[in-house]
Amino acid sequence: xxxxxxxxxxxxxxxxxxxxxxxxxxxxxxxxxxxxxxxxxxxxxxxxxxxxxxxxxxxxxxxxxxxxxxxxxxxxxxxxxxxxxxxxxxxxxxxxxxxxxxxxxxxxxxxxxxxxxxxxxxxxxxxxxxxxxxxxxxxxxxxxxxxxxxxxxxxxxxxxxxxxxxxxxxxxxxxxxxxxxxxxxxxxxxxxxxxxxxxxxxxxxxxxxxxxxxxxxxxxxxxxxxxxxxxxxxxxxxxxxxxxxxxxxxxxxxxxxxxxxxxxxxxxxxxxxxxxxxxxxxxxxxxxxxxxxxxxxxxxxxxx
Ligand code: ATP
Numbered sequence: 636x637x638x639x640x641x642x643x644x645x646x647x648x649x650x651x652x653x654x655x656x657x658x659x660x661x662x663x664x665x666x667x668x669x670x671x672x673x674x675x676x677x678x679x680x681x682x683x684x685x686x687x688x689x690x691x692x693x694x695x696x697x698x699x700x701x702x703x704x705x706x707x708x709x710x711x712x713x714x715x716x717x718x719x720x721x722x723x724x725x726x727x728x729x730x731x732x733x734x735x736x737x738x739x740x741x742x743x744x745x746x747x748x749x750x751x752x753x754x755x756x757x758x759x760x761x762x763x764x765x766x767x768x769x770x771x772x773x774x775x776x777x778x779x780x781x782x783x784x785x786x787x788x789x790x791x792x793x794x795x796x797x798x799x800x801x802x803x804x805x806x807x808x809x810x811x812x813x814x815x816x817x818x819x820x821x822x823x824x825x826x827x828x829x830x831x832x833x834x835x836x837x838x839x840x841x842x843x844x845x846x847x848x849x850x851x852x853x854x855x856x857x858x859x860x861x862x863x864x865x866x867x868x869x870x871x872x873x874x875x876x877x878x879x880x881x882x883x884x885x886x887x888x889x890x891x892x893x894x895x896x897x898x899x900x901x902x903x904x905x906x907x908x909x910x911x912x913x914x915x916x917x918x919x920x921x922x923x924x925x926x927x928x929x930x931x932x933x934x935x936x937x938x939x
Pocket of ligand 1: 698699704722723724725726727728729730731
Protein backbone atom coordinates (compact mmCIF):
# COMPACT_ATOMS: atom_id res chain seq x y z
CA UNK A 636 0.00 0.00 0.00
CA UNK A 637 2.74 2.39 1.03
CA UNK A 638 4.57 1.52 -2.17
CA UNK A 639 1.56 2.65 -4.19
CA UNK A 640 0.57 5.76 -2.27
CA UNK A 641 4.03 7.24 -2.04
CA UNK A 642 4.59 7.52 -5.78
CA UNK A 643 1.03 8.80 -6.18
CA UNK A 644 1.63 11.44 -3.54
CA UNK A 645 4.83 12.38 -5.29
CA UNK A 646 3.03 12.59 -8.65
CA UNK A 647 0.40 14.81 -7.03
CA UNK A 648 3.13 17.17 -5.86
CA UNK A 649 4.76 17.23 -9.27
CA UNK A 650 1.38 17.84 -10.89
CA UNK A 651 0.66 20.74 -8.55
CA UNK A 652 4.08 22.21 -9.17
CA UNK A 653 3.65 22.01 -12.93
CA UNK A 654 0.23 23.63 -12.61
CA UNK A 655 1.71 26.39 -10.47
CA UNK A 656 4.49 26.95 -12.99
CA UNK A 657 1.97 27.11 -15.81
CA UNK A 658 -0.23 29.64 -14.09
CA UNK A 659 2.75 31.75 -13.12
CA UNK A 660 3.93 31.72 -16.70
CA UNK A 661 0.43 32.30 -17.99
CA UNK A 662 -0.07 35.25 -15.70
CA UNK A 663 3.07 36.85 -16.89
CA UNK A 664 2.43 36.17 -20.51
CA UNK A 665 2.18 39.80 -21.51
CA UNK A 666 4.67 41.38 -19.23
CA UNK A 667 7.20 38.62 -18.91
CA UNK A 668 7.01 37.03 -22.27
CA UNK A 669 9.58 34.31 -21.99
CA UNK A 670 11.85 32.84 -19.39
CA UNK A 671 15.56 33.16 -20.04
CA UNK A 672 18.41 31.04 -18.77
CA UNK A 673 19.01 32.91 -15.58
CA UNK A 674 20.40 30.94 -12.67
CA UNK A 675 21.21 31.80 -9.07
CA UNK A 676 24.88 32.51 -8.51
CA UNK A 677 26.57 30.07 -6.09
CA UNK A 678 25.84 31.08 -2.51
CA UNK A 679 23.26 33.69 -3.58
CA UNK A 680 21.68 35.53 -0.63
CA UNK A 681 18.03 35.76 0.17
CA UNK A 682 16.65 39.18 -0.77
CA UNK A 683 16.07 41.10 2.41
CA UNK A 684 13.41 43.72 1.72
CA UNK A 685 13.45 46.55 4.24
CA UNK A 686 11.23 49.17 2.63
CA UNK A 687 11.51 48.14 -1.01
CA UNK A 688 13.48 50.98 -2.61
CA UNK A 689 14.25 50.06 -6.22
CA UNK A 690 17.22 51.69 -7.94
CA UNK A 691 17.88 51.31 -11.66
CA UNK A 692 21.38 52.64 -12.14
CA UNK A 693 22.39 53.44 -15.71
CA UNK A 694 20.91 50.21 -17.04
CA UNK A 695 21.24 49.11 -20.61
CA UNK A 696 19.77 46.06 -22.23
CA UNK A 697 19.34 44.33 -25.58
CA UNK A 698 17.55 41.13 -26.56
CA UNK A 699 19.72 40.99 -29.64
CA UNK A 700 23.18 42.59 -29.63
CA UNK A 701 22.48 44.43 -32.88
CA UNK A 702 19.55 46.34 -31.39
CA UNK A 703 19.88 48.21 -28.09
CA UNK A 704 16.54 48.42 -26.27
CA UNK A 705 17.40 50.33 -23.07
CA UNK A 706 20.17 52.89 -23.23
CA UNK A 707 21.37 54.07 -19.84
CA UNK A 708 18.15 54.29 -17.85
CA UNK A 709 18.52 55.62 -14.29
CA UNK A 710 15.54 55.73 -12.01
CA UNK A 711 14.86 55.41 -8.30
CA UNK A 712 11.56 54.30 -6.85
CA UNK A 713 11.61 55.18 -3.14
CA UNK A 714 10.06 52.69 -0.72
CA UNK A 715 6.28 53.01 -0.63
CA UNK A 716 6.11 55.21 -3.74
CA UNK A 717 4.32 54.64 -7.03
CA UNK A 718 6.15 55.24 -10.27
CA UNK A 719 4.38 55.09 -13.62
CA UNK A 720 6.26 54.24 -16.79
CA UNK A 721 4.72 55.76 -19.90
CA UNK A 722 5.84 56.10 -23.48
CA UNK A 723 5.04 54.95 -26.98
CA UNK A 724 4.67 51.29 -27.87
CA UNK A 725 8.09 49.65 -28.02
CA UNK A 726 9.80 52.27 -25.85
CA UNK A 727 10.90 49.61 -23.32
CA UNK A 728 8.34 49.82 -20.49
CA UNK A 729 7.62 46.09 -20.24
CA UNK A 730 11.30 45.30 -20.69
CA UNK A 731 12.02 47.24 -17.49
CA UNK A 732 9.40 45.07 -15.74
CA UNK A 733 11.00 41.88 -17.06
CA UNK A 734 14.44 43.01 -15.88
CA UNK A 735 13.09 43.83 -12.45
CA UNK A 736 11.73 40.30 -12.23
CA UNK A 737 15.13 39.13 -13.48
CA UNK A 738 13.78 37.30 -16.47
CA UNK A 739 16.90 38.68 -18.10
CA UNK A 740 20.03 40.28 -16.73
CA UNK A 741 20.90 43.84 -17.62
CA UNK A 742 23.74 44.16 -20.11
CA UNK A 743 25.06 47.26 -18.34
CA UNK A 744 24.48 49.02 -15.02
CA UNK A 745 22.59 47.46 -12.14
CA UNK A 746 19.20 47.07 -10.51
CA UNK A 747 19.13 47.06 -6.72
CA UNK A 748 16.37 46.52 -4.22
CA UNK A 749 17.25 48.04 -0.85
CA UNK A 750 20.85 48.06 -1.98
CA UNK A 751 21.02 44.42 -3.03
CA UNK A 752 21.92 43.74 -6.66
CA UNK A 753 19.32 41.42 -8.21
CA UNK A 754 22.14 39.22 -9.55
CA UNK A 755 23.30 38.51 -6.00
CA UNK A 756 20.01 37.20 -4.61
CA UNK A 757 18.04 34.02 -5.17
CA UNK A 758 15.34 34.20 -7.79
CA UNK A 759 12.88 32.60 -5.41
CA UNK A 760 13.31 35.37 -2.83
CA UNK A 761 13.08 38.01 -5.56
CA UNK A 762 9.90 36.51 -7.01
CA UNK A 763 8.41 36.16 -3.53
CA UNK A 764 8.96 39.88 -2.95
CA UNK A 765 7.27 41.04 -6.15
CA UNK A 766 3.58 40.73 -6.91
CA UNK A 767 2.61 41.02 -10.55
CA UNK A 768 -0.87 42.16 -11.53
CA UNK A 769 -0.95 41.23 -15.20
CA UNK A 770 -3.20 42.61 -17.92
CA UNK A 771 -5.04 39.32 -18.15
CA UNK A 772 -5.54 37.18 -15.08
CA UNK A 773 -5.69 33.46 -15.83
CA UNK A 774 -8.65 31.74 -14.20
CA UNK A 775 -8.88 28.01 -13.47
CA UNK A 776 -12.01 25.97 -13.95
CA UNK A 777 -12.60 25.92 -10.23
CA UNK A 778 -14.36 27.98 -7.59
CA UNK A 779 -13.75 31.67 -7.19
CA UNK A 780 -12.35 30.92 -3.72
CA UNK A 781 -9.75 28.58 -5.24
CA UNK A 782 -8.89 31.19 -7.85
CA UNK A 783 -8.26 33.89 -5.25
CA UNK A 784 -6.30 31.58 -2.93
CA UNK A 785 -4.22 30.20 -5.79
CA UNK A 786 -0.58 30.02 -4.80
CA UNK A 787 -1.49 30.29 -1.09
CA UNK A 788 -3.21 26.98 -0.43
CA UNK A 789 -3.05 27.53 3.34
CA UNK A 790 -4.98 30.82 3.26
CA UNK A 791 -7.86 30.96 5.71
CA UNK A 792 -11.40 31.90 4.73
CA UNK A 793 -11.02 35.21 6.59
CA UNK A 794 -7.84 36.04 4.67
CA UNK A 795 -9.50 35.22 1.36
CA UNK A 796 -12.49 37.42 2.17
CA UNK A 797 -10.25 40.26 3.35
CA UNK A 798 -8.30 40.09 0.06
CA UNK A 799 -11.54 40.06 -1.96
CA UNK A 800 -12.81 43.05 0.00
CA UNK A 801 -9.53 44.86 -0.56
CA UNK A 802 -9.82 44.21 -4.29
CA UNK A 803 -13.45 45.41 -4.20
CA UNK A 804 -14.78 42.13 -5.56
CA UNK A 805 -16.35 40.71 -2.39
CA UNK A 806 -19.82 42.25 -2.97
CA UNK A 807 -19.83 40.95 -6.54
CA UNK A 808 -18.95 37.45 -5.29
CA UNK A 809 -21.67 37.53 -2.63
CA UNK A 810 -24.22 38.21 -5.38
CA UNK A 811 -23.17 35.10 -7.33
CA UNK A 812 -25.45 32.05 -7.05
CA UNK A 813 -23.07 30.11 -4.86
CA UNK A 814 -20.92 32.93 -3.49
CA UNK A 815 -17.29 31.91 -3.07
CA UNK A 816 -18.19 28.35 -4.22
CA UNK A 817 -19.32 29.53 -7.66
CA UNK A 818 -17.37 27.81 -10.42
CA UNK A 819 -15.62 30.25 -12.77
CA UNK A 820 -13.37 29.93 -15.80
CA UNK A 821 -14.04 28.47 -19.22
CA UNK A 822 -16.32 25.77 -17.87
CA UNK A 823 -17.98 27.94 -15.23
CA UNK A 824 -19.16 31.49 -14.98
CA UNK A 825 -17.26 33.66 -17.40
CA UNK A 826 -16.04 36.83 -15.77
CA UNK A 827 -15.54 40.12 -17.56
CA UNK A 828 -12.04 41.51 -18.08
CA UNK A 829 -12.51 43.93 -15.17
CA UNK A 830 -13.80 41.20 -12.82
CA UNK A 831 -10.93 38.90 -13.75
CA UNK A 832 -8.46 41.66 -13.07
CA UNK A 833 -9.96 42.21 -9.64
CA UNK A 834 -9.61 38.47 -8.91
CA UNK A 835 -5.95 38.93 -9.90
CA UNK A 836 -5.65 41.89 -7.54
CA UNK A 837 -7.22 39.85 -4.70
CA UNK A 838 -4.77 37.01 -5.43
CA UNK A 839 -1.87 39.45 -5.20
CA UNK A 840 -3.27 40.99 -2.00
CA UNK A 841 -3.25 37.54 -0.45
CA UNK A 842 0.39 37.09 -1.46
CA UNK A 843 1.06 40.43 0.29
CA UNK A 844 4.33 41.33 -1.44
CA UNK A 845 6.22 44.54 -0.55
CA UNK A 846 6.74 45.37 -4.24
CA UNK A 847 4.19 45.45 -7.01
CA UNK A 848 4.46 45.46 -10.75
CA UNK A 849 1.21 46.48 -12.39
CA UNK A 850 0.71 45.93 -16.07
CA UNK A 851 -2.23 48.09 -16.92
CA UNK A 852 -4.76 46.81 -19.44
CA UNK A 853 -4.24 48.34 -22.86
CA UNK A 854 -7.86 48.24 -23.87
CA UNK A 855 -10.22 50.85 -22.55
CA UNK A 856 -12.72 49.54 -20.02
CA UNK A 857 -16.07 51.15 -19.40
CA UNK A 858 -15.99 54.06 -16.97
CA UNK A 859 -17.47 52.22 -13.98
CA UNK A 860 -15.17 49.20 -14.40
CA UNK A 861 -12.23 51.50 -14.81
CA UNK A 862 -13.18 53.29 -11.60
CA UNK A 863 -13.59 49.99 -9.71
CA UNK A 864 -10.21 48.76 -10.88
CA UNK A 865 -8.54 52.03 -9.99
CA UNK A 866 -10.05 51.86 -6.49
CA UNK A 867 -8.74 48.30 -6.08
CA UNK A 868 -5.32 49.24 -7.37
CA UNK A 869 -5.11 52.24 -5.05
CA UNK A 870 -5.99 49.97 -2.13
CA UNK A 871 -3.34 47.40 -3.01
CA UNK A 872 -0.70 50.09 -3.62
CA UNK A 873 -1.00 51.37 -0.04
CA UNK A 874 2.31 50.97 1.77
CA UNK A 875 4.01 49.16 -1.13
CA UNK A 876 6.56 50.16 -3.73
CA UNK A 877 4.78 50.12 -7.07
CA UNK A 878 5.87 50.27 -10.68
CA UNK A 879 2.95 50.72 -13.06
CA UNK A 880 3.31 50.13 -16.75
CA UNK A 881 0.70 52.55 -17.97
CA UNK A 882 -1.03 52.83 -21.29
CA UNK A 883 -3.71 55.34 -20.44
CA UNK A 884 -2.43 58.51 -18.84
CA UNK A 885 -5.74 59.27 -17.12
CA UNK A 886 -5.07 56.42 -14.68
CA UNK A 887 -1.71 57.65 -13.44
CA UNK A 888 -2.19 61.36 -12.78
CA UNK A 889 -1.75 60.73 -9.03
CA UNK A 890 1.51 58.74 -9.36
CA UNK A 891 4.37 60.02 -7.18
CA UNK A 892 6.55 60.09 -10.28
CA UNK A 893 5.82 59.69 -13.99
CA UNK A 894 8.71 58.55 -16.15
CA UNK A 895 8.45 59.08 -19.89
CA UNK A 896 10.44 56.64 -21.99
CA UNK A 897 11.20 56.96 -25.66
CA UNK A 898 13.35 54.56 -27.62
CA UNK A 899 14.84 53.11 -24.46
CA UNK A 900 15.73 56.43 -22.82
CA UNK A 901 14.14 58.51 -20.09
CA UNK A 902 13.22 61.76 -21.80
CA UNK A 903 11.13 63.38 -19.04
CA UNK A 904 10.16 62.69 -15.47
CA UNK A 905 8.11 64.47 -12.84
CA UNK A 906 4.60 64.87 -11.49
CA UNK A 907 1.65 65.12 -13.81
CA UNK A 908 1.24 68.88 -13.32
CA UNK A 909 4.97 69.59 -13.74
CA UNK A 910 5.09 67.56 -16.91
CA UNK A 911 2.06 69.33 -18.35
CA UNK A 912 3.62 72.70 -17.52
CA UNK A 913 6.77 71.69 -19.34
CA UNK A 914 4.79 71.37 -22.59
CA UNK A 915 7.04 68.60 -23.81
CA UNK A 916 6.44 65.00 -24.89
CA UNK A 917 4.17 64.11 -21.95
CA UNK A 918 2.01 67.19 -22.47
CA UNK A 919 1.64 66.24 -26.14
CA UNK A 920 0.68 62.64 -25.24
CA UNK A 921 -1.84 63.96 -22.72
CA UNK A 922 -3.42 66.33 -25.24
CA UNK A 923 -3.62 63.52 -27.79
CA UNK A 924 -5.21 61.01 -25.37
CA UNK A 925 -7.64 63.57 -23.96
CA UNK A 926 -8.83 64.44 -27.46
CA UNK A 927 -9.26 60.73 -28.28
CA UNK A 928 -11.19 60.07 -25.09
CA UNK A 929 -13.44 63.03 -25.74
CA UNK A 930 -14.11 61.80 -29.26
CA UNK A 931 -14.97 58.31 -27.92
CA UNK A 932 -17.32 59.83 -25.32
CA UNK A 933 -19.07 61.87 -28.00
CA UNK A 934 -19.45 58.78 -30.16
CA UNK A 935 -20.92 56.85 -27.19
CA UNK A 936 -23.32 59.70 -26.47
CA UNK A 937 -24.33 59.80 -30.13
CA UNK A 938 -24.91 56.04 -30.24
CA UNK A 939 -27.02 56.22 -27.07
P1 ATP B 1 4.02 48.34 -25.43
O1 ATP B 1 3.48 49.65 -24.91
O2 ATP B 1 3.62 48.13 -26.85
O3 ATP B 1 3.71 47.17 -24.54
P2 ATP B 1 6.75 48.58 -24.40
O4 ATP B 1 7.15 50.00 -24.21
O5 ATP B 1 6.34 47.81 -23.20
O6 ATP B 1 5.63 48.51 -25.52
P3 ATP B 1 8.73 46.51 -24.78
O7 ATP B 1 7.77 45.37 -24.76
O8 ATP B 1 9.58 46.70 -23.59
O9 ATP B 1 7.98 47.87 -25.12
O10 ATP B 1 9.62 46.34 -26.06
C1 ATP B 1 10.74 47.18 -26.35
C2 ATP B 1 11.37 46.72 -27.64
O11 ATP B 1 11.94 45.43 -27.42
C3 ATP B 1 10.39 46.57 -28.78
O12 ATP B 1 10.99 47.08 -29.94
C4 ATP B 1 10.21 45.09 -28.92
O13 ATP B 1 10.00 44.73 -30.24
C5 ATP B 1 11.50 44.52 -28.40
N1 ATP B 1 11.29 43.21 -27.77
C6 ATP B 1 10.42 42.94 -26.78
N2 ATP B 1 10.51 41.64 -26.41
C7 ATP B 1 11.45 41.09 -27.19
C8 ATP B 1 12.01 39.78 -27.30
N3 ATP B 1 11.61 38.79 -26.50
N4 ATP B 1 12.96 39.57 -28.22
C9 ATP B 1 13.38 40.57 -29.04
N5 ATP B 1 12.89 41.84 -28.97
C10 ATP B 1 11.95 42.09 -28.08
